[in-house]
Amino acid sequence: MTVAVHPKINQKNIEEIIVKLDKKKVYEVNQLNLWYGKDQALKNIDLDFFKNDVTAIIGPSGCGKSTFIKTLNRMVEMVQGVKTSGSIIYQGRDIFDTKFHVEELRTKVGMVFQKPNPFPKSIYENIVYGPRIHGIKNNKILDQVVEKSLRGAALWDEVKDRLHENAYSLSGGQQQRLCIARCLAVEPELILMDEPTSALDPKSTLKVEELMEELKQQYSIIIVTHNMQQAARISDKTAFFLNGEVIEYDNTDRIFSNPKDKRTEDYITGRFG
Numbered sequence: 001m002t003v004a005v006h007p008k009i010n011q012k013n014i015e016e017i018i019v020k021l022d023k024k025k026v027y028e029v030n031q032l033n034l035w036y037g038k039d040q041a042l043k044n045i046d047l048d049f050f051k052n053d054v055t056a057i058i059g060p061s062g063c064g065k066s067t068f069i070k071t072l073n074r075m076v077e078m079v080q081g082v083k084t085s086g087s088i089i090y091q092g093r094d095i096f097d098t099k100f101h102v103e104e105l106r107t108k109v110g111m112v113f114q115k116p117n118p119f120p121k122s123i124y125e126n127i128v129y130g131p132r133i134h135g136i137k138n139n140k141i142l143d144q145v146v147e148k149s150l151r152g153a154a155l156w157d158e159v160k161d162r163l164h165e166n167a168y169s170l171s172g173g174q175q176q177r178l179c180i181a182r183c184l185a186v187e188p189e190l191i192l193m194d195e196p197t198s199a200l201d202p203k204s205t206l207k208v209e210e211l212m213e214e215l216k217q218q219y220s221i222i223i224v225t226h227n228m229q230q231a232a233r234i235s236d237k238t239a240f241f242l243n244g245e246v247i248e249y250d251n252t253d254r255i256f257s258n259p260k261d262k263r264t265e266d267y268i269t270g271r272f273g
């Protein structure tokens with residue numbers, strides 16, 4: 001028996017279709033628009049993010065990368081005069097639905113910022129802060145959370161003998177991994193990272209990148225980065241933003257080897273940005 005196959009379907013895209021069907025969507029962004037007062041910063045964004053993928057958001061300064069990532073956990077609403085339209089579905093639930101409390105969303109979706117921002121407390125207290133808020137009081141359990149989170153952030157071996165020292169005594173790269181550990185301590189499902197290595201030296205950057213490889217086994221990660229090599233090294237998918245729009249979204253190897261849009265090509269080859 002012969003099976004009729006559409007001429008545009010070949011072995012390669014059959015494999016891609018199977019992978020897509022297999023992968024669970026974590027976020028579905030539909031026709032998202034965002035305005036700061038009268039200025040529109042995001043325009044008609046349609047993007048799907050998949051479980052256990054690292055997705056990189058790239059684009060020139062001011063194109064809306066940070067605004068977009070801060071919309072995913074509703075942090076952008078802290079800015080006065082912000083208006084949005086469209087929908088963002090997280091694991092089947094509309095994040096703008098009043099029944100989906102923002103605290104619950106931010107527990108499921110952790111965030112790591114550009115500059116390491118530990119609390120002015122001990123390493124230990126930084127990690128247990130979130131779990132304590134969630135009602136964990138038992139010291140033995142908190143000790144376990146601290147060890148597990150620091151191991152998860154590849155920092156345990158470096159700090160296990162100084163857990164009660166102030167977090168500010170750590171190097172910048174260690175502080176950033178502490179912030180990742182603090183994020184892991186509340187057991188998120190997905191981690192948003194806004195240029196997490198831009199304030200770090202190359203050695204610490206490499207450590208955080210290696211850590212992301214580990215983390216993606218368990219978490220989905222969406223990362224904003226200015227660093228094209230970093231996007232190419234660590235991500236499965238890449239979205240290229242320009243002037244608040246998504247110009248191209250595809251598998252990272254395709255974006256970097258064979259972009260469809262001339263503007264993507266110009267950006268990744270350094271012609272602007």
Ligand SMILES: Nc1ncnc2c1ncn2[C@@H]1O[C@H](COP(=O)(O)OP(=O)(O)OP(=O)(O)O)[C@@H](O)[C@H]1O
Nearest residue numbers: 036041059060061062063064065066067068079226
């Ligand atoms: N709090 C704010 N109030 C008003 N406008 C803002 C605010 N934050 C960002 N914008 C504007 O929104 C647009 C997108 O900015 P955004 O910071 O999201 O870009 P970006 O791509 O992350 O830039 P960069 O790479 O420089 O961090 C810019 O025009 C910026 O001026």
